[in-house]
Amino acid sequence: xxxxxxxxxxxxxxxxxxxxxxxxxxxxxxxxxxxxxxxxxxxxxxxxxxxxxxxxxxxxxxxxxxxxxxxxxxxxxxxxxxxxxxxxxxxxxxxxxxxxxxxxxxxxxxxxxxxxxxxxxxxxxxxxxxxxxxxxxxxxxxxxxxxxxxxxxxxxxxxxxxxxxxxxxxxxxxxxxxxxxxxxxxxxxxxxxxxxxxxxxxxxxxxxxxxxxxxxxxxxxxxxxxxxxxxxxxxxxxxxxxxxxxxxxxxxxxxxxxxxxxxxxxxxxxxxxxxxxxxxxxxxxxxxxxxxxxxxxxxxxxxxxxxxxxxxxxxxxxxxxxxxxxxxxxxxxxxxxxxxxxxxxxxxxxxxxxxxxxxxxxxxxxxxxxxxxxxxxxxxxxxxxxxxxxxxxxxxxxxxxxxxxxxxxxxxxxxxxxxxxxxxxxxxxxxxxxxxxxxxxxxxxxxxxxxxxxxxxxxxxxxxxxxxxxxxxxxxxxxxxxxxxxxxxxxxxxxxxxxxxxxxxxxx
Ligand SMILES: Cc1ncc(COP(=O)(O)O)c(C=O)c1O
Numbered sequence: 191x192x193x194x195x196x197x198x199x200x201x202x203x204x205x206x207x208x209x210x211x212x213x214x215x216x217x218x219x220x221x222x223x224x225x226x227x228x229x230x231x232x233x234x235x236x237x238x239x240x241x242x243x244x245x246x247x248x249x250x251x252x253x254x255x256x257x258x259x260x261x262x263x264x265x266x267x268x269x270x271x272x273x274x275x276x277x278x279x280x281x282x283x284x285x286x287x288x289x290x291x292x293x294x295x296x297x298x299x300x301x302x303x304x305x306x307x308x309x310x311x312x313x314x315x316x317x318x319x320x321x322x323x324x325x326x327x328x329x330x331x332x333x334x335x336x337x338x339x340x341x342x343x344x345x346x347x348x349x350x351x352x353x354x355x356x357x358x359x360x361x362x363x364x365x366x367x368x369x370x371x372x373x374x375x376x377x378x379x380x381x382x383x384x385x386x387x388x389x390x391x392x393x394x395x396x397x398x399x400x401x402x403x404x405x406x407x408x409x410x411x412x413x414x415x416x417x418x419x420x421x422x423x424x425x426x427x428x429x430x431x432x433x434x435x436x437x438x439x440x441x442x443x444x445x446x447x448x449x450x451x452x453x454x455x456x457x458x459x460x461x462x463x464x465x466x467x468x469x470x471x472x473x474x475x476x477x478x479x480x481x482x483x484x485x486x487x488x489x490x491x492x493x494x495x496x497x498x499x500x501x502x503x504x505x506x507x508x509x510x511x512x513x514x515x516x517x518x519x520x521x522x523x524x525x526x527x528x529x530x531x532x533x534x535x536x537x538x539x540x541x542x543x544x545x546x547x548x549x550x551x552x553x554x555x556x557x558x559x560x561x562x563x564x565x566x567x568x569x570x571x572x573x574x575x576x577x578x579x580x581x582x583x584x585x586x587x588x589x590x591x592x593x594x595x596x597x598x599x600x601x602x603x604x605x606x607x608x609x610x611x612x613x614x615x616x617x618x619x620x621x622x623x624x625x626x627x628x629x630x631x632x633x634x635x636x637x638x639x640x641x642x643x644x645x646x647x648x649x650x651x652x653x654x655x656x657x658x659x660x661x662x663x664x665x666x667x668x669x670x671x672x673x674x675x676x677x678x679x680x681x682x683x684x685x686x687x688x689x690x691x692x693x694x695x696x697x698x
Contacts, residue, residue: 257303314527408463413474415495492518525537559570604628604629621642653693
């Protein structure tokens with residue numbers, strides 16, 4: 191077919207030109223509609239959701255069925271995956287089948303598999319299947335849950351879920367809370383609250399320049415999110431006082447008291463204490479009662495980081511480890527770590543939300559809810575305004591497995607990790623460096639006449655290149671040690687025992 195441009199050039203009479211003009215416009219319109227029709231046919235529509243969701247679910251099913259055969263840690267080199275993607279974005283729509291095939295071809299082998307039953311590194315980030323389904327529903331509604339009125343069910347279910355978890359962890363009636371994205375955000379909220387409490391709620395208004403130096407106390411066993419919170423809150427690393435620990439790696443109460451006294455004498459402003467139950471490196475737990483006694487006597491705000499070990503507190507027999515937690519002003523624990531809620535999901539309990547609201551709440555006119563001044567708008571409890579509907583996955587999780595089902599998993603993880611600990615302790619070439627804390631211990635490879643740090647680091651590389659298990663390292667009292675924790679939702683005793691075979695086989 192001739193193109194309209196060529197027809198135009200060969201005509202002369204005015205009538206013919208007008209007629210051709212009409213034809214030409216019709217042709218162009220038809221062409222445009224035709225092209226768009228193809229384009230729109232390719233584009234994925236909402237009514238195609240179940241088709242592609244079914245296709246994705248099939249992939250998920252195969253993924254979990256074959257996961258044990260995959261290396262746990264990604265075996266790709268830096269830049270390898272990026273090199274498989276086009277440099278520029280596509281101008282035209284791509285059909286979903288091609289997109290999913292590309293996903294299957296490129297992505298899984300470039301992933302470290304956090305849901306692998308032999309993921310023994312860091313701490314777990316579990317995704318129990320029932321919580322994955324909840325998140326799928328959340329994704330479909332894609333609600334912005336910043337205010338009660340922008341999603342009443344999300345706010346109200348969040349209130350109930352925080353209370354279910356409060357009961358599950360044995361915390362006192364009356365403690366309330368909020369679901370955040372991460373423990374880092376909850377700790378930042380608590381540190382901002384400490385700062386504002388100490389400054390009489392004037393820091394947000396005046397800024398910190400020229401003000402008293404606000405001091406926060408913690409131990410070297412807490413997670414680096416505490417350091418970051420002090421940076422972001424304008425308190426500064428120099429004003430985060432790391433108190434020495436005793437033989438059990440709990441903050442030493444006498445050293446805390448001495449530091450507070452010295453700071454007051456120097457005209458500095460003590461604001462709060464960050465405590466931990468289950469520190470990241472080797473699971474350190476502060477002995478809370480004497481430290482909380484000092485906090486109460488000194489009028490200091492307290493925040494307890496139990497991001498990982500908080501989940502274990504659903505087991506009543508473990509609660510003695512955080513005895514006193516009920517007296518903390520703020521506690522964070524991540525159901526997305528050990529409990530099984532799909533990442534991300536971090537619960538911050540508050541003895542009284544008022545101080546945090548004083549430090550955090552802003553209500554411009556465009557965020558007012560007509561006629562409902564008293565309702566809970568969770569954005570006022572946290573730094574970000576926008577928030578996902580995270581409570582749904584807790585609701586699904588607790589109902590689908592029951593607290594007994596969740597407790598059973600945690601008890602198994604601890605029992606199996608202890609069994610592995612005991613086996614390694616009995617091996618002549620291995621030394622336990624820090625003993626069992628919940629399901630975590632650390633060890634070194636210590637064959638005779640060799641540098642244990644060097645040997646341990648080399649062994650770790652061999653283990654993770656092998657891929658059957660995944661372990662990570664930390665420095666403990668200057669020693670390079672391997673951490674072992676069991677906590678993946680689907681992990682079995684055989685998976686944990688395989689770690690012994692892999693570790694001892696690759697040590698030779
Ligand atoms: C004890 C502890 N606190 C805080 C964090 C930070 O958690 P998030 O990634 O939720 O900020 C971690 C992370 O592993 C942790 O182990």
